[in-house]
Amino acid sequence: MTSWVLLSAALSFAVTAAIGRILIPYLRRLHFGQTILDIGPRWHKNKEGTPTMGGLMFIAGILIAVSVSFAGASLTGALGAGQIAGPLNTQLISGLLMAVAFGLMGFADDFVKVVKKRNLGLTARQKLLIQFAIAAAYLWSVRLGGTAVTSVRIPFVAAPWQLGFWYYPLCAIGIVFLVNSVNLTDGIDGLAASVTLMASLGFLGIAAVLQFARVSLLAAAVAGGCLGFLVYNFHPARVFMGDTGSMFLGGCVVAMAFCANFPLVLALTGLVYIVESLSVVLQVSYFKATGGRRLFKMSPIHHHFEMSGWSEVKIVYVFSCVTIAASALAVLAARCI
Numbered sequence: 078m079t080s081w082v083l084l085s086a087a088l089s090f091a092v093t094a095a096i097g098r099i100l101i102p103y104l105r106r107l108h109f110g111q112t113i114l115d116i117g118p119r120w121h122k123n124k125e126g127t128p129t130m131g132g133l134m135f136i137a138g139i140l141i142a143v144s145v146s147f148a149g150a151s152l153t154g155a156l157g158a159g160q161i162a163g164p165l166n167t168q169l170i171s172g173l174l175m176a177v178a179f180g181l182m183g184f185a186d187d188f189v190k191v192v193k194k195r196n197l198g199l200t201a202r203q204k205l206l207i208q209f210a211i212a213a214a215y216l217w218s219v220r221l222g223g224t225a226v227t228s229v230r231i232p233f234v235a236a237p238w239q240l241g242f243w244y245y246p247l248c249a250i251g252i253v254f255l256v257n258s259v260n261l262t263d264g265i266d267g268l269a270a271s272v273t274l275m276a277s278l279g280f281l282g283i284a285a286v287l288q289f290a291r292v293s294l295l296a297a298a299v300a301g302g303c304l305g306f307l308v309y310n311f312h313p314a315r316v317f318m319g320d321t322g323s324m325f326l327g328g329c330v331v332a333m334a335f336c337a338n339f340p341l342v343l344a345l346t347g348l349v350y351i352v353e354s355l356s357v358v359l360q361v362s363y364f365k366a367t368g369g370r371r372l373f374k375m376s377p378i379h380h381h382f383e384m385s386g387w388s389e390v391k392i393v394y395v396f397s398c399v400t401i402a403a404s405a406l407a408v409l410a411a412r413c414i
Contacts, residue, residue, distance in 0.1 A: 089299070091301075233413050266314040356378035
């Protein structure tokens, strides 16, 4: 099985990096450049015009890598069965389809911003309606596939927490929150890709502990795709992933947690994403409660550190290290199951 995991990572990296050499010049010719809003740090204006929608390159890399490694591992019996069928396989496929659906929504948002010249893209209401529809469809498909449960495991607590009917609405809210949190994390060069790379390595460890081979294949592909994208996205970025990429990555992270039957582990592997979102909520709430005062210099919180004098590279390194540490705790939590 190890060879298929390595193949998934290597193939995803190679395809992503290769597509980048073609896609980035093509995006430049189409003038699909990022518009930098005035609400961000003023020095980000220098990035205006950098090609966006670059997430297409790792979407292709991840999908190809998972398809090849999954088919190969299934046919050779490495997954424990010599056929591409069964509830666990259905769960993985449903997770990938969910990620693709989120990516398509992100693509529509980017298209409106870049081509239609509407800086804010889709409206907040449109986004939420689509996102909840995708989350509901995913949960419904998992239930039909026969792998859904109505209980969740809390990290470091052996006994599962039975939610009953509330499992589905709470999971839908959690999925939408996490996907949008990944989107918020994509605010400086290399941040979302680096954090997701480290979170994927954490899921590789979780998959090894819980013996979920399918999660290993997906986690390896996501890690390889993020690394291939960082070839072009690390500071100074030559391309941005756009909502196309960040929404897809959010879907992949959610899929890994649910395929491992451990969704609450996202509180650890997705710690940075969650803090990014909470910083926005706290900033807005504090601003309204105090009549205009700010809790942070700017939100999401990576901009606060920027305004405090941290370089983009330092923020990426620190946030990645936090994710590594939190993911290590997540692997330990998996051992308690």
